[in-house]
Amino acid sequence: MSAIRLLVLGAVRMHGRAHGYQVRNDLEYWGAHEWSNAKPGSIYHALKQMAKQGLLLAHETAPSTAGGPPRTEYEVTAEGLEEYRALLRDAIRSYDRNMDVLSAAVGFIVDLPRAEAVALLKERIEGIREWRSAVTEYYTPEEGPESLGHIGEIMNLWVHSADSGAEWTRGLIARIEGGAYTFAGEGDPFVGVLAEGEENPYATGVPDPGDDE
Secondary structure (H helix, E strand, C coil), rough: CCCHHHHHHHHHHCCEEHHHHHHHHHHCCCCHHCCCCCCHHHHHHHHHHHHHCCCCCEEECCCCCCCCCCCCCCCCEEEHHHHHHHHHHHHCCCCCCCCHHHHHHHHHHHHCCCHHHHHHHHHHHHHHHHHHHHCCCCCCCCHHHHHHHHHHHHHHHHHHHHHHHHHHHHHHHHHHHHCCCCCCCCCCCCCCCCCCCCCCCCCCCCCCCHHCC
16 A cells, blocks of 8 residues: 555545645645655656546646646545545554555544544554564564574564554554544544645755646
8 A cells, every 4th residue: 555645635635626736735744755655756646647547536727826837626536535535544454554654644534533543543553462462472572582593683673663553552542532633523623734825834845847737
């Protein structure tokens, strides 16, 4: 699973309708270009590809409010919304997703009802527990990695990563159950996207041919 599909669908959904540069601007605002493959070329390719797949609706070009050339605006279709929610749920519940996928999912977790988000995070903890239990049947961290030679450091890394991932997940569950954040159906959500023309202090400033499409 690639983070780019989830990121692009989520960003477009938050705007209702958005052109490619808006999506790029939002993702750079979140720092996604640093922790994922959300580079300009990947973003613009994903928009066009998902439009072909029926997940996004490409509207006729609209004039740029900034005075630039016309740009194609995208809107999430019913099929795209279904795909978005499926990707989001899978990324939250799965213990073995790459960090960029999990990071993207955390960015959109409030699009779910609070109780569902907690339930999915608990599934993630259970997955981590089952994986760790299976691994430690033949690799026991208490004995140290040296028992398997330097190769033991690989498993040592993964076990420690699993433990820290479980700890972080339990902390997030506690905060959500304690009332943190505004989830779906609870009121006005936190606005995490930039308004049209709003300056992005974290923009890379590197031009891309797709910026004007």
